[in-house]
Amino acid sequence: MKNARSGDAFAQQKIGEIYLFGEPGTPKNISNALLWLEKYSITTGFIRDISNLIVSNLALDDVLSKEQAKFAWKCIVHSASAGQTLARWLFTQVIFHLNTSGQSSYAAFNSLITTDWSEVGSLDDMFGLALRYLEELADLDSFEDQIKAQKLLAQCLDDGRLGKKDPERSKKIMLHLAKQNNEVGLASLLSLASSSVGKELLPALEIHLPTLLGSKKHLAEHTLIYWAAWQHLQNIEALEIAAELGFSPAQLTLGLRLAKLEEKNSSLENTSEVSETGGNARLKQAVYWLKLAAKKGDRDAWFALGLINRMPQYSGYSAEDSDACFDKAADLGHPQAQYRKGSSLWRKRAQIDEAIEGLQASYWVWQASQQGITEAQELLSKIMLSCPNASLNRWNLLANAVIKTLGESSHRFTGDMLLTCHRVIVANQLNLSKAELLLADIPSIQHEHGAVIDIREHSPRSTPKLIQIETLEQRKALMMASKSFANAFSNSVVDEGNLRQRRYRLEKLMQSLDIAEDGGSEDDTDE
Template identity: 40%
Template structure:
């Protein structure tokens, strides 16, 4: 059943209130006021709002109206409508009464130089090019014929491909989506499949080259690796090998070309291989900086050896790297490599991160156990908020074997990073160096999560200064020991 707010907006929209029409369109688009999400209805009300504004402008000034309709200049009201239109999933409105308006609006937006152009370009590109939407594209082609349009579906797809390439090469919220769709659009016909099969089964070099030339990413990578001899030492292609058995510069140039194409498709192995080539002395394009850039890109894409290499480099240069806590960046990349099973990463990680002993052997274990009991019976003991915060500090301190100063002064909400805990109390005690402690167990993560939630909802100044925290620590620990220690003895 429609809510009262929705019915109010609907009534105003029917009376021609432009703002209400836009609010109604938004409700149909987002589900506000418990409204069923209906993109077609949203587009219908946006069309009404758009026509109302253009009619108002036309009555005021025909010249100004022409500008607005041509998107050369935009009033705030018109810009608001265009932004809403760009959010409507156009494909879901096909066959609705307002689709024609939406179709024309999206093409105007896509070709205009305004901040919603990217959204319109992406929707049109996806609608016209996505292989999973072949049925809809066929229906759209028939619809265009009925409209007696000057442009057919193939011409529009060509323009949409240009939009897609622009989005892939720029930095927008749709860049990654555009790149993924471009990968989907790579040739996958029977001829390409047969060429790849010929290479796999017969090691047909000609078939491999043809597949690479037709745009197959794995073929580009394989050809590049083969030319560089990074995966096949002792290849039969002796014409490209120097007298010493090392690949010649000409062969490495060809390898770099094909690997560069595969890297542009987002292949992490191609980026790593490029890093290797740029480090080879016999390569005329030798460039250590470019090699590091390629290795870093491979690491970003998840290549385990590249991640270890990046972490090891950062650890060696930790004195020169500017960061809040020395070694934090290095530890992250080494940990990532360790997660993917790189053998060398485990040893180096132990040098970068502390691996604390079992919580049962830590100094705070007994008090932390009492603190957990106190929190579990919070309603019974009616603990003050400051006492609750200190109980969480005791639990976290036990899990990570913190010192008393670290327990009292650490910023609990800022402790956790993805792979480790950063204990830094230099804001109060400048001479105490930060510590990086590895997160090993589920219990450690749970203690951090529970403490983080409590501290996030509390006042930052609630705990007071160091003197006040020490005083509270003595009172709370004494109470915990007397309350739960005695119970434990009786039990």
Template identity: 40%
Template sequence: MASREFLKILSSARLGDVLAQQKLAEAYLTGAYKTPIQPANALIWLEKSYFSVTNQELKDKQTSSNSTTEILTQIARIPLAQTFQSPAFGFGWTSFWQLAHTKAETQLHLAAKWQLANLLINPDHQEIQAQLMEFLKGKNISSSLEAIAGLDLKGLQKIAKQFLQELAETDSPFTSAAKELLIKLQPKNAALSSLWISWLDDKNEEALLQAAELGLTMARLTLGLRLAQLDGGDTKSNASLKKAAYWLELAAKDGDRDAWYALGEIYRRPQFSGYSAAESDRCFDRAADLGHAEAQLRKGANLWRKREKSDEKVRGLQASYWVWQAHQQGIAEAKELLGKILESCPDPQKNDWHELALQAEQAINHHVEHQLDEDWLLLCHRIVIANQFHFSKAELLLCEVGQLQHEHCVVVDIRWELPKILPRLIQIETIQQRRALLAAGKVFASSDLEIEGNLRQRRYRFDRVTHWLTTTFAKANKHQTNTELA
């Protein structure tokens, strides 16, 4: 819901207040006043503000010039690609080209070049690039700009590529992004492959460095690991660790999980000047998110140690997930820790509800024949699940079946009715367990759960259902067994 301050500004902006229009655009750019960030809306209000200022017949021309500069400064911060198809896109397009062709090398000039280059040649915006020329022709925008009049998309992209090269060679806030985009645009050419092969075959250090400089992620990772000597070699100096961190950060930006893990190790080194336990944990967490098995074990173990301070509803749930992920990838240490966090009951034949669960399964399979009421059918599913995961009677009756299953375990939490009974985490280990959860989940999802009633009603129904199951199926099962033996 919009704040009062925002509504006040919006009202003034609609009445033509230039300052209010700029404030409104700033709110849409930054999210101030709890406003959703919407670059397209920001551009619309900046267009209104810009033309209001330029059309005013102001006596003080310097004041007008200053106001225009302030608006252009705001425009330069707008991500142009996110405003495509907006009513004000044409204004933004024209403004950025005009700023890009100013002679003074200001931040506005550089920002405009970056926005145009990013829009026109970034592979992430191919869909916009395919529609751009038709859109501009329909609005008759390109022809109004002398610098690009008559150019097709390839011509515009050629200019944008020049902008990108200029930005990569200058020292500005856009240099790093420009270099990354240039690397992204590089083809996987034979030269890069030959450099990597030269390193693999001949251990050519110069070839490895060149491949890393040209943006080969594996080369950056290899160079970083060699500089850090994380393979158990001698402890490196701070200078070497700094260089290692530089190359590993570049590899990490490319999404390499091993690079993130290595960075976590470096930030834990006492001799590293950038030592930071918090940054180390962040790197390990990022590696875990990308699937690094050792990092997943670290993250899980860390969460398990801090579980008492955690604000999660069921303590240990997050820890169990990451340790389970590591266990799935074959980390031997994860099995022991997982056994401390999750309970295990893979053999339902050893559980207290086994015989009753077999009878409940028969009732479920023939529920139409036996004309089972919906509440009886739900209870039969509860019995089957209770047997698979060795529930107590209270857990059987009260567990919220629809919320039991997580990817790796079931969470049994009945504190809503019995606050003193602590939640339990039980590992899902067999196909039968998953099938039981899936079947029950479908039935409970399509049922009115209020039909189960309160705890007293559930206990009464349990006694009736178990008596019926025993009398109906026990004799039949015994007769079938004797027939098979004979």
């Protein structure tokens, strides 16, 4: 020790090795080893054997001071550049785990910052070098951690953290790894299963599935693998395990299978087909699994429960429960459930107390028609009027003249007359009568699924109308009219007056635009 402190290089080396390997009475101490070996390197010049010695005995979870970490890193860089395999592996791992601020997640190097790394070389160069080393190690059959290197390379190519992004190559590497019958292979299979599983994964599934099925404890992290085994290998045991692990698509599928409801037809109203491979229906078990999926918001599960509750052979038969399940499925957006609900409301419209007959039914039928249910579109045409072609409507000439005038001079019409202009435009798009043009409450016409025209407040003998909004021009006309009415009523107190006053403004508008009213006189409304 005395000789080492006095600068004897040989003594410094020996003390460093004693701390590095440990001896009786002197435990291993990587910090002291680095201290003396660094002194030795300063005394004699940097020697490759010393750097290789340090690399071979350095653990990334060793806690080092900043100076010791800088020296250890220089050793890794020196040995890596000289071709030592382990040094290149350590180099790659350290660079891979650097965060955006240049700090390492490894204890040995987390004291270093960006400027410390740059003493050896720029970080950009190190990223490129790490990728090159990693690719070499991944192809090196003699490297004992080759599989780990391949997995790390796939991750780097997937997220591009080492400066190169190649998802396709990353997937190919993962597919290769997934066929390894070990933990890395299983982890690779799980990673691929979490994104998408295609036929290319079938060999890996077949390799790992027997081990997973034979396990005494099934882990939730393997759920997607079990689900993939059902989807691609039709393994019923895997399906049951996925359902038991709480995977709602598996719970839904198992419930439909037990109830003999083919999953592919679960969204159809007439779902009653029985799977040829299903066996006897165990409806109570089916209900158990479907309820679990339904509680997680699965609309198909709610719909299937609605069907089962109407099966005569089900001991829990209940039309009321069935309707409740269909309603829940409709609320969650199930198209056939929406059609069922809408058609039921339409059949019972005479018994329902609603301000406008068929309004609720039209909403649900419209929702179903938007999702491509042909029957819904047919029923909607019976509930709601359709007028998509404005050029065929009564007010077309006047509306076109108003639109042209407003386009040429937006300030020509103001106040009440401007509101009358918008009434004309809306009336033409929705093919309204004269009374409806004059009396409709424009801001409240538009609903999500269509237009509601109700002037019974002014004309008790009139009949409300439900009109489909089918074109962009119709929505634009209603939007602009609502905006104008909102501005008018927010800026000042606007009173459009009674029917005579409104009719007078309409006639004045037609005279100013030199447009004659089509259709002669009309008994518009009661006053």
